[in-house]
Structures are given as C-alpha cells and as structure tokens.
Amino acid sequence: MTRTASPVPVLLSFPQASARQDAWGRLARLTSGGAELSTAARLLKDEGVVLSFDLGVERFDGVRARVSHAQDDDDGFRVVELRFVDQVQRRRLARALTDVLARG
C-alpha cells in the first residue's frame, strides 16, 4: 500500500438513462475491487457510474462501478465508496496497481 503525492483525478460519466452531466472528482483510495471517491457531484447509493482516470502510465477508461455508500464530509464534498462491477476491469486494475506499487 502506498500513497500518491496528490489524489488521482477522475472523470465521472453516467449512463445515458440517468441524463446527468459528466462530473469530476478525486480518488482518495483505489484498490482492485473499488475506490473511495471525493467529489462535488451528488452521487447516491446504488447509482451506477463510469470512471476514467490515469494510473501511472496506464489509462483506464470506462471503468464501471456502483455506489455502495455515500455521505457528505466536513467540507461539503461527497465521499463515495465505489465497487467495480466488471471482473475483467478489476483484474486489469489489479495488475496495474501491482505494477505501480512494485515500482515504488
């Protein structure tokens, strides 16, 4: 486990059916199974969201996730727990994380 110098920025997009504008946020925590996201967007529990972000030299687009928990923090931001729903994406993410951590 390690910590980056600054939180990883992430682009948030939503299924067309939800008719929501794209939003952005930062990843406070990232694992192969899910992430903790800090965002000004009002995400709700069980809502589907698609993430795009860079991890090291690798680009992740369209990582599908579901909100497992959401609450407001002291700053008024939304702290959101996400679970990645696609097993293939999770495995790819696990490899990338292992690679990033191995490089230190």
Place this chain on the structure above:
Amino acid sequence: MAAIGLLAAETGDREDLGLLLGELGHRAEAAGALGQLLEAARERRPRAFVVVDGGGADAEVLTRELTRAFPLLPVVAALKTRDARRAVALMRAGAAEVVAPPWTREDLKACVSKSLRSPGTVLSPLRLAPRRRSPLWYALAVGSFFAAALGTASLGRRVRLQAAAAARVDHWTLAVSHPAGLAFDGADLWVVDWFTQSFYRQSRQDARVLEVHHLTSETPVAAAFAADSLWTVAADGTIARRMRDAKLTALQRYPKAAPNSAGLAFDGLYLWTLDQSRRTLTKRLLDENLTTVSSRRLPGLKPVAIVWDGKALWTLDAGDRVLRRHDLEKPELALEVVPLPEYGDGLYAPTGLAWDGERFWTVAERRDGKGPGRLYRHAAEGAR
C-alpha cells in the same frame, strides 16, 4: 483570515470571486495577470490560489506556472463553462480542486477548504475492508445484539418458568375412581385401586398409565416396594410378598396378618403396617409370622397411609389433611407436620402416599364417589 491569491483576466470575475471569498472570511489578493499575482504573492504569502479558466486566460498554463513557483500552495481552478474533461485536465495540471459554474459560496468554500488539506490517493492491489458502514448496518448490528440478548433472556425466562411450573403443585385425573394406596418403585408410581383389584403403574411426568396388573382373588388396599419385591396388603388383612413379574406372583402370604390395614411401608429392616380402625402403627419383623415388634397409637384424626422416605416414617392424615413425620422409636410422636392445602376444597379424600426421592405424591378419591380419583404431586418446599 487567510489570504487567497485570485487571478482572473476579467474584472467582473475578480469582483464576483473576491466578494465570495470575502464572505467566506478570506482576504482576496486579486490580480489580472500572472506576473502581477506572482509579485503580490511573494509579498503577501497567500495560502492558496484561485484561478479563473476562460475569458482569455488558460488556467492549465497558469496552474502549472503557479505550482512551479509555489509548489506547496494549492491552486483552485474556477471554470467559466462547465466541462468535466477540462476539469480533469486542470487537476492533472496541478489544480487541487475545480469549481464548476455558476460559482456559489458553498461550492467555493468546499473547494478552497478541500484544497487546503488535500492528501494523495492510497493505492492497494487488495480490496480493503470498507471504512465506513451505513447506519443500517449499525442498526442491524445493534438490533442483532439486542435480539441475541432478548433471546438469551427469554430462554432463561423459559427455563425459569419451566422450573417454576415443575415446582408448583400439579394434579392429574386418574383412570380409576377408588384409589386406596400409592407406591413408588424407583421410576414410576403404582396406584392401588381396590374396586378394580388392580395395580396401575403410571408415569410421574404425565400420569400416563404404563401397565396394569389385575389381582383376581384379592382386593389390594396398599403396597410398598422392597429391594426386589412388592409387598401388598389386602382388605382382609392378608399381607403378600410378590415377585415383580407380569402376574405379580405371590412368593409368600401372611393370611389376615394385619386386619384393617390402610398403609404399608418397608424401612429396609422392618415392615410397618397402619391399622386404620385402631389408628395404630405396627412394626413387624420379616420372619415367617411377621412378628410384631411394637404397636403404637398414632396422633391425628384419620391416618390413611404411611411411607418411608429413606430417613423417616410419614403418615398421611385424611382427617386434618396433613403429613406427619414420626419418631421411629416413638411413632406416637409427630416430629413435623406438613399441611396439604391441595385438599383444602374438601372435594377429595386422600387415601395413598408415596415418596419419589424428591417429593410427596398422594392419591385421592372423590368424597361423593361421583367421578375418577386424582393424583397429586406436592410442592417441594412442603415436602420436608
């Protein structure tokens, strides 16, 4: 109050953001160009920068310059047009946060506050346990705890109630109407019924009849168990020692040895008989004549049954409805009297007595003779 460096090419943006920052308690050091802002920042040492993207200014370039010049100060980019990809690009360029239009006090406060204490991202290849749990989870956990506690408490209460139910006096209706005696064989109760000339072995748990032994030529009135045999006394006073087989085969008979007997007890050495007419208790040797050792008159109104509880001899008195414990040497002395409130209504007359090692049991017949008899289990606290 913290100084915030504000960079906006357009005057209107500087005024709007300056007012908002002022409302938040910050002092805005506004500038229209990067050079002007850098110069002011070196003098007034702001804690953060707010940079407007648009209106002729490229916040991505400005952010890079500011983070290069002041690497420890966060930069908040304020978009004039909402564009998520642009926001992500600005964050990649070094912006700590990005404020979307329209700029509001709440959004600006959240972004400035967040940017002032922004940590990095924790990376882990493993899936970590969730740090936060929902209120529902806590509610369920608390609910489960209380449910378990309640379950344990109610289980304990059930056990206590069962114990209390077992402790209270109970009675069961017999299958016969004329019980005359009662005995305990170590496991079950034996009801002696003179009218049907039978012995009924019955369960102590529910008074269920387990076995019936019919004597064709005798009218039994009392019985007592010895080690391997059953002693009985008939209405004509004949005492018999019997095998505990299906027919209760008589091994020895003592014709008319104890006339008017209503009770029989064996204390391990002597056989005791109760003469209801003369109200006497007779101690006998187990020889070939059942020789009388002593015979004493009993206290009370109407003793109808006797029992040996392993330590003392007890009689059941149907007249004043009590149990009496007697001195073995002087049976005319009652050492203890235990009332039997179960017979307080006067509907039943006790006729037989037994001791199962823990409690007394009695059988009774209706005084009016209209109905079956009853088996009583007496309270433990009244037993000794």
